[in-house]
Amino acid sequence: MAEEYPYNGRLSRWDEVAEGLAIVGVQALEDPFEFAAGQYATLGLLGPQGKLVQRPMSISSPPDDLSEYEFFIRLVHIGAFTPLLWKRKVGDPINIKGAKGKFLIQDDGRKCLFVASGTGLAPFISMIETMRRHGDTRQVILLHGVSYAYDLAWREQLSEIEAGDEFPLRYVATVSRPNESPGWAGETGRVEKIVAAQMDNFGLNADDTTVYLCGNPDMITAVDEIATERGFPPEQIRKELYWPKGREHR
Numbered sequence: 001m002a003e004e005y006p007y008n009g010r011l012s013r014w015d016e017v018a019e020g021l022a023i024v025g026v027q028a029l030e031d032p033f034e035f036a037a038g039q040y041a042t043l044g045l046l047g048p049q050g051k052l053v054q055r056p057m058s059i060s061s062p063p064d065d066l067s068e069y070e071f072f073i074r075l076v077h078i079g080a081f082t083p084l085l086w087k088r089k090v091g092d093p094i095n096i097k098g099a100k101g102k103f104l105i106q107d108d109g110r111k112c113l114f115v116a117s118g119t120g121l122a123p124f125i126s127m128i129e130t131m132r133r134h135g136d137t138r139q140v141i142l143l144h145g146v147s148y149a150y151d152l153a154w155r156e157q158l159s160e161i162e163a164g165d166e167f168p169l170r171y172v173a174t175v176s177r178p179n180e181s182p183g184w185a186g187e188t189g190r191v192e193k194i195v196a197a198q199m200d201n202f203g204l205n206a207d208d209t210t211v212y213l214c215g216n217p218d219m220i221t222a223v224d225e226i227a228t229e230r231g232f233p234p235e236q237i238r239k240e241l242y243w244p245k246g247r248e249h250r
């Protein structure tokens with residue numbers, strides 16, 4: 001049976017980062033919901049059977065701006081939701097519900113090691129902007145792993161923050177397919193492969209650091225093991241898995 005008209009928002013922005021990868025804005029048409037940096041919203045579109053297809057998406061914008069919720073989304077060709085989204089255009093209606101999730105900056109005064117694979121960068125963008133706006137000057141080390149250099153969304157902005165003296169960010173990007181990323185001179189390999197060396201490089205340990213992991217489940221399992229071996233207790237290894245282990249499609 002078809003759902004009643006379910007739309008309470010509109011697509012307000014579509015910035016194509018690369019083919020099948022976009023920064024997407026959604027405006028709430030009714031009262032916007034509040035959220036905390038790191039939380040996700042549920043986006044929904046009517047599918048072919050007239051049913052609302054809904055998926056959780058981390059919010060990349062900061063919580064003190066509710067004029068537009070921003071997301072960083074990859075098209076999964078065999079998926080149910082993202083192929084519907086890729087057929088929409090700016091101005092089209094969409095369903096948005098929020099907010100949920102416990103992937104939050106811990107109020108523990110420790111340095112933050114943020115490790116993101118692919119679109120797992122989204123909640124960290126919200127967190128970094130929030131910390132910046134609120135004058136939270138804990139050191140943040142952000143490691144972002146992607147397949148191709150052109151998938152490195154926010155690279156320029158993050159490099160600018162790192163180069164400035166306003167916020168203590170260290171930003172390390174790594175590319176797993178350097179041969180297909182002309183001109184790439186940075187780290188290579190999957191992000192989980194550079195974590196141990198970067199922990200040593202920045203002198204991060206369980207006494208002074210909390211680790212935050214977001215994105216694909218294999219990365220999260222691998223870094224969880226590295227951090228656990230180094231004595232990080234479970235409460236200092238925060239995790240947001242984007243899909244269940246053992247299922248990956250492009």
Ligand SMILES: Cc1cc2nc3c(=O)[nH]c(=O)nc-3n(C[C@H](O)[C@H](O)[C@H](O)COP(=O)(O)OP(=O)(O)OC[C@H]3O[C@@H](n4cnc5c(N)ncnc54)[C@H](O)[C@@H]3O)c2cc1C
Pocket residue numbers: 040055056057058059071072073074075076078079080081082083101118119120122240241242243244247248249250
């Ligand atoms: C808390 C939470 C936050 C999320 N935030 C984001 C986000 O910010 N951006 C985002 O793009 N996705 C995010 N996701 C994943 C998102 O909910 C969808 O699963 C994804 O967008 C694919 O939706 P789909 O319906 O097209 O495919 P689905 O039918 O959901 O998935 C099809 C298959 O692809 C796998 N899959 C899902 N996502 C990916 C991916 N990115 N790369 C490779 N394989 C994948 C799934 O395991 C599944 O087997 C989040 C998931 C969770 C649980």
